[in-house]
Amino acid sequence: MNKILAKQQLSKEVFRMEIEAPEIAEARNPGQFIILQMGGDFGERIPLTIANADLEKGSITLIFQAVGETTHRLALLEPGDAIDNLLGPLGKPTDIKKYGKVVCVGGGIGVAPLFPIVEGMKKAGNEVTVIMGARTKDLLIMEEEMRATADDVIVVTDDGSYGRKALVTVPLKELCEEDKPDCVVIIGPPVMMKFAALTTKPYGIHTIVSLNTIMIDGTGMCGGCRVTIGGETKFVCVDGPEFDGHLVDWDNMLLRLGTYKSEEAEAHHRCHIGLHIKEGEA
Amino acid sequence: MHITKETLDAQAKELLEQLKDKTLSPRDRAQIPLQEMPTQAPEIRVGNMEEVALGYTDNQVRLEAMRCLQCKNQPCIAGCPVSIDIPAFIAEAAKGDYGKSVEIIKKSSLLPSICGRVCPQEAQCQKFCTVGKMNKDVEQSVSIGRIERYVADYAREHDLEKVPPIKPESGRKVAVVGSGPASISAAADLRREGHTVVMFEALHKAGGVLVYGIPEFRLPKKIVEHELQNLKDMGVEIRPNYLVGKTRKITDLMERDGFDSVFVGSGAGLPRFLGIEGENYVGVFSANEYLTRSNLMKAYAVGKAQTPLYQSEKVAVFGGGNVAMDAARTAKRLGAEEVVVVYRRTEVEMPARREEVNHAKEEGIKFLFLHTPLKITANEKGRVNGVELITCELGEPDASGRRRPVEISGTEKVYDFDTAIIAIGNDSNPLIKATTDGIEVNRRGNFIVNEETCKTTLKGVYAGGDIVLGAATVILAMGQGRKAAKAMNAYLKDLA
Numbered sequence: 168m169n170k171i172l173a174k175q176q177l178s179k180e181v182f183r184m185e186i187e188a189p190e191i192a193e194a195r196n197p198g199q200f201i202i203l204q205m206g207g208d209f210g211e212r213i214p215l216t217i218a219n220a221d222l223e224k225g226s227i228t229l230i231f232q233a234v235g236e237t238t239h240r241l242a243l244l245e246p247g248d249a250i251d252n253l254l255g256p257l258g259k260p261t262d263i264k265k266y267g268k269v270v271c272v273g274g275g276i277g278v279a280p281l282f283p284i285v286e287g288m289k290k291a292g293n294e295v296t297v298i299m300g301a302r303t304k305d306l307l308i309m310e311e312e313m314r315a316t317a318d319d320v321i322v323v324t325d326d327g328s329y330g331r332k333a334l335v336t337v338p339l340k341e342l343c344e345e346d347k348p349d350c351v352v353i354i355g356p357p358v359m360m361k362f363a364a365l366t367t368k369p370y371g372i373h374t375i376v377s378l379n380t381i382m383i384d385g386t387g388m389c390g391g392c393r394v395t396i397g398g399e400t401k402f403v404c405v406d407g408p409e410f411d412g413h414l415v416d417w418d419n420m421l422l423r424l425g426t427y428k429s430e431e432a433e434a435h436h437r438c439h440i441g442l443h444i445k446e447g448e449a
Numbered sequence: 450m451h452i453t454k455e456t457l458d459a460q461a462k463e464l465l466e467q468l469k470d471k472t473l474s475p476r477d478r479a480q481i482p483l484q485e486m487p488t489q490a491p492e493i494r495v496g497n498m499e500e501v502a503l504g505y506t507d508n509q510v511r512l513e514a515m516r517c518l519q520c521k522n523q524p525c526i527a528g529c530p531v532s533i534d535i536p537a538f539i540a541e542a543a544k545g546d547y548g549k550s551v552e553i554i555k556k557s558s559l560l561p562s563i564c565g566r567v568c569p570q571e572a573q574c575q576k577f578c579t580v581g582k583m584n585k586d587v588e589q590s591v592s593i594g595r596i597e598r599y600v601a602d603y604a605r606e607h608d609l610e611k612v613p614p615i616k617p618e619s620g621r622k623v624a625v626v627g628s629g630p631a632s633i634s635a636a637a638d639l640r641r642e643g644h645t646v647v648m649f650e651a652l653h654k655a656g657g658v659l660v661y662g663i664p665e666f667r668l669p670k671k672i673v674e675h676e677l678q679n680l681k682d683m684g685v686e687i688r689p690n691y692l693v694g695k696t697r698k699i700t701d702l703m704e705r706d707g708f709d710s711v712f713v714g715s716g717a718g719l720p721r722f723l724g725i726e727g728e729n730y731v732g733v734f735s736a737n738e739y740l741t742r743s744n745l746m747k748a749y750a751v752g753k754a755q756t757p758l759y760q761s762e763k764v765a766v767f768g769g770g771n772v773a774m775d776a777a778r779t780a781k782r783l784g785a786e787e788v789v790v791v792y793r794r795t796e797v798e799m800p801a802r803r804e805e806v807n808h809a810k811e812e813g814i815k816f817l818f819l820h821t822p823l824k825i826t827a828n829e830k831g832r833v834n835g836v837e838l839i840t841c842e843l844g845e846p847d848a849s850g851r852r853r854p855v856e857i858s859g860t861e862k863v864y865d866f867d868t869a870i871i872a873i874g875n876d877s878n879p880l881i882k883a884t885t886d887g888i889e890v891n892r893r894g895n896f897i898v899n900e901e902t903c904k905t906t907l908k909g910v911y912a913g914g915d916i917v918l919g920a921a922t923v924i925l926a927m928g929q930g931r932k933a934a935k936a937m938n939a940y941l942k943d944l945a
């Protein structure tokens with residue numbers, strides 16, 4: 168049982184939670200994630216990135232978007248409540264070192280897991296530019312933190328309601344042309360990561376992406392999280408979650424993410440009824 | 450034809466009456482008909498997850514126990530990996546003293562309810578049984594496992610089990626990694642000596658393969674829970690959600706958290722894939738994933754469970770072991786219309802237990818022997834729509850002594866399937882090795898240990914079960930857990 172210490176709503180669908188987990192807080196490094204499970208025998212196990220850790224309080228911070236049944240249930244918990252099962256830190260840490268110029272690209276909720284990497288890259292002595300994008304202004308998160316940490320922050324929205332009206336790939340390409348980075352880190356929706364990785368490819372820039380496949384155990388036991396990297400099968404939970412973005416078979420990964428589309432749509436519908444969240448709002 | 454439990458019991462009762470006061474010669478005993486295990490009718494059980502084998506009745510167990518000749522040379526004991534005093538426990542069962550019978554078993558095996566259900570007896574004790582030899586058929590041997598199961602269930606259900614005495618606190622602390630049968634038995638034997646024992650399990654539920662792999666219809670989870678409760682009652686602390694190597698390294702447990710010794714029972718949890726084209730399409734699963742979704746995550750409870758299931762109509766299962774049988778029978782229960790087990794050798798070489806194969810056949814599982822997959826095909830959405838198989842013939846024996854399957858070129862053919870489950874085995878989990886300096890492993894990634902003590906190459910660290918043996922059996926894992934605990938108890942005593 169891990170107690171929730173604080174909770175904050177960052178945007179309509181996005182929540183930040185601070186959770187008591189002293190051992191995980193101590194062991195974790197940027198890029199790693201946890202798996203949580205709640206609701207007795209029938210709850211699902213879901214992975215979430217550790218967005219931050221506080222050693223003094225012995226806590227970790229999770230930032231998540233309510234997209235389906237489990238994330239909705241999580242969003243309903245309040246400080247003082249507890250999460251039944253929390254396992255971590257999982258996966259390999261980000262390869263943080265001095266590259267020189269680093270561009271960190273975050274899309275939607277991906278901005279949250281990007282933050283500790285931005286911090287780490289900065290600490291390692293890199294010059295860090297952040298490109299962060301969202302569908303619309305209301306969904307933009309953590310701009311302040313990013314501005315306080317990175318050397319430069321470029322904000323884009325799909326609808327132009329804030330910052331530049333563009334996809335993240337547009338400023339990314341400009342940077343590749345004008346001021347070629349030594350390393351690019353991309354975290355966001357799979358389609359965005361695919362196109363951002365394609366953007367850096369012609370320039371031969373070392374590109375790291377963080378893959379968010381479906382998982383169960385997170386320990387390398389089931390192979391459900393497997394992806395094809397440079398023609399080889401890898402398990403995201405133990406070999407990743409970060410991989411060379413130019414080697415990922417994106418199309419296969421996108422298909423695999425859709426494995427349970429129809430089954431989950433049904434469950435999502437059920438949970439809207441159960442949790443009294445209006446259809447259309449998350 | 451399926452015979453009901455009531456009928457089987459009535460037949461046993463009648464025969465028992467007839468034999469009651471007679472003196473029986475060994476020949477008479479060997480001719481008592483083998484007591485069949487009552488089961489749920491196949492057409493019913495494919496629609497539920499409940500246990501298939503219902504267990505003997507009192508009349509049946511007594512009659513089956515009467516088939517034992519109490520051989521002087523005790524060939525069955527030699528066939529038992531943990532040398533249970535088989536004739537002695539059967540003699541008590543024949544008398545109806547089930548509590549005493551279990552006590553005899555428990556001297557050698559800590560988990561009789563589980564082993565009675567899942568041990569491959571036909572390849573162990575029953576393989577050597579004199580009654581089988583007299584009848585020239587192993588399947589006619591005394592049903593040692595079924596008797597074991599009966600007496601163990603009886604003791605559990607009637608609260609006849611005694612919490613073993615625990616020595617005064619020794620002041621020593623031991624970590625047990627994993628919670629499968631190797632770890633359960635090691636933890637029990639370590640705790641008895643008065644050590645503080647903490648069991649670390651990565652998953653949110655303890656029990657190892659007994660919980661996430663072997664299905665409910667073969668091993669009810671409440672039995673595993675009962676064994677874990679016994680451990681807790683003895684004072685063992687169970688910590689789920691703790692991945693040793695990630696949450697804390699073994700060396701940290703010893704140097705910072707004050708553990709004097711560590712037992713590693715982390716199992717063989719790394720699924721093997723075939724390495725063929727199309728293996729990552731949507732609808733291809735490792736048996737581990739398929740079974741974990743259903744068993745651990747309870748995805749079979751559609752509507753209740755949040756973990757989704759893949760909807761299948763035609764399922765191909767590759768492999769021929771217990772894991773393949775479990776996956777195939779689970780797929781059937783989850784609603785697949787047709788399930789085909791594809792195995793590259795013939796039925797004779799199949800490593801699965803006889804009983805499981807027979808149960809699978811009764812449930813309508815089909816078998817395609819002497820075939821192996823070359824490629825998996827998919828539709829435009831990347832979802833499996835077929836499997837290309839090639840026919841094999843048996844060639845020269847390989848290292849395992851079984852004849853090697855040889856592909857016959859020109860026999861390739863594509864079959865319609867929408868789901869493929871890969872059940873060709875598991876390798877040992879590499880995580881602990883990768884995060885602990887000083888532990889040596891062999892070519893296959895199994896920990897190298899001293900055969901007598903199960904000690905690894907790292908001081909104070911012992912290991913047993915599948916992490917040492919490769920994917921093996923419950924009874925062997927249990928045996929090693931006990932062997933290691935014995936050596937650890939001696940090591941801890943000498944620490945002083």
Ligand SMILES: Cc1cc2nc3c(=O)[nH]c(=O)nc-3n(C[C@H](O)[C@H](O)[C@H](O)COP(=O)(O)OP(=O)(O)OC[C@H]3O[C@@H](n4cnc5c(N)ncnc54)[C@H](O)[C@@H]3O)c2cc1C
Nearest residue numbers: 213214215216230231232234235236237238379380381408
């Ligand atoms: C290593 C890793 C780190 C992650 N970190 C974060 C994080 O920090 N914050 C966060 O909000 N999310 C993160 N995710 C994604 C998160 O795990 C999923 O959103 C979550 O599992 C959805 O669960 P659910 O029951 O609420 O939704 P479900 O009902 O399971 O799914 C709802 C919808 O989301 C889609 N979906 C399901 N699983 C995923 C997935 N893994 N990735 C993307 N879409 C998915 C489904 O197809 C469906 O359309 C991470 C995923 C991985 C693998």
Ligand SMILES: Cc1cc2nc3c(=O)[nH]c(=O)nc-3n(C[C@H](O)[C@H](O)[C@H](O)COP(=O)(O)OP(=O)(O)OC[C@H]3O[C@@H](n4cnc5c(N)ncnc54)[C@H](O)[C@@H]3O)c2cc1C
Nearest residue numbers: 627629630631651657658662693715716914915921922923
């Ligand atoms: C589907 C299936 C059916 C089977 N059927 C039979 C059968 O009928 N009869 C039979 O005798 N045998 C059968 N077996 C084999 C038998 O289950 C295994 O040999 C036995 O369970 C091995 O026991 P173990 O204690 O070594 O490990 P496991 O039971 O594998 O348990 C290991 C545990 O350790 C945990 N773990 C791993 N790494 C870590 C870590 N770093 N930190 C914390 N925890 C960790 C795992 O999560 C797991 O819970 C079957 C196996 C499978 C998969």
Ligand code: SF4
Nearest residue numbers: 517518520525578579
């Ligand atoms: S070999 Fe068979 S008949 Fe002989 S003692 Fe063992 S179980 Fe009984």
Ligand code: FES
Nearest residue numbers: 385387389390404
């Ligand atoms: S989540 Fe099961 S192996 Fe990665």
